[in-house]
Each structure stands twice: as structure tokens, then as C-alpha cells.
Amino acid sequence: MWLELIFCFMSTVAFGIIFNIPLRLVWWGGGIGMLTWFIYGTLPEIGFTQVNAAAVAAFTAAFTSHRLAKFKKVPVTTFMIPGIIPLVPGGRAYESMLAFVEENYVNGLGLSVETLLQAGAIAGGVGFALSLFSIGKGAGQRYETDR
Numbered sequence: 418m419w420l421e422l423i424f425c426f427m428s429t430v431a432f433g434i435i436f437n438i439p440l441r442l443v444w445w446g447g448g449i450g451m452l453t454w455f456i457y458g459t460l461p462e463i464g465f466t467q468v469n470a471a472a473v474a475a476f477t478a479a480f481t482s483h484r485l486a487k488f489k490k491v492p493v494t495t496f497m498i499p500g501i502i503p504l505v506p507g508g509r510a511y512e513s514m515l516a517f518v519e520e521n522y523v524n525g526l527g528l529s530v531e532t533l534l535q536a537g538a539i540a541g542g543v544g545f546a547l548s549l550f551s552i553g554k555g556a557g558q559r560y561e562t563d564r
Contacts, residue, residue, distance in 0.1 A: 436499065449482060450501075474504055478504075509531060
């Protein structure tokens with residue numbers, strides 16, 4: 418597991434460099450990516466499904482990114498995009514397309530559904546964390562200083 422975490426950290430840092438994240442912050446993104454992969458890899462061992470594990474890991478990445486962005490005074494996407502990179506189901510999407518090309522439609526359909534569910538879980542986890550940080554910032558809150 419430690420070797421996976423080290424490779425996950427290095428790949429997340431590499432994606433951060435590709436996305437032009439400042440070098441002083443790219444290491445934080447690598448740490449969030451490593452934490453995300455640890456959660457995603459550990460939760461199925463205690464009974465979670467892959468989709469639920471992806472949702473919890475994405476929520477953790479987004480929540481941590483929001484907190485760290487406030488602390489470092491940078492945009493949230495600086496940390497969130499590299500943080501969720503390890504969760505992206507690219508390998509499973511490739512396997513599902515390969516199954517369709519090989520005319521194994523039942524397997525391809527099953528893999529496609531799993532891929533879409535995991536992608537939706539990632540989006541849901543990120544959205545839920547965003548909603549927690551958006552509480553109290555609605556339209557009614559804007560004009561309280563004018564009263």
C-alpha cells in the first residue's frame with residue numbers, strides 16, 4: 418500500500434505541474450491526492466462499494482481543498498483538480514470500450530455502467546462539499562449591510 422501511495426503522490430504532483438499549479442502549492446495537491454487514494458483503497462476493505470468509496474474520497478478531497486484554499490488564499494481548483502485525479506476511472510472506461518470493440522456487449526455495458534456510476538459519485542462528492550461551504554452565501558445574505 419505504501420508503494421501505491423508514493424506513486425499516487427508523484428503522479429498527482431505531475432498532474433499539478435501539467436495544470437500549471439505553482440510549485441510552492443503543488444506538493445499540497447500531491448498530499449490531497451495521496452489522501453484521496455488512501456481513502457478510496459481502504460474503504461472497500463471494510464465493506465464499502467467502489468462507488469461509495471469514490472464518493473467519500475471525492476468529498477474528502479473537495480473538503481480538504483476548500484479548507485486549504487482558504488488557508489493559503491488561492492482558488493479551490495488549485496488543490497481540488499489534482500486531488501481528484503487519482504479517482505478518475507480512466508482504466509475502467511478503456512476496458513469498457515475495449516469490450517465493445519471485441520463485441521463483448523454484456524461485459525462492456527456492465528463496465529460502462531460502473532464507470533458512469535463512479536464518475537457520478539465523484540461529482541456528487543465534490544458537489545456535496547461545495548454545498549457545505551456555500552451555506553449562508555445565498556442571495557438573501559448579500560443585502561444585509563444595506564438595511
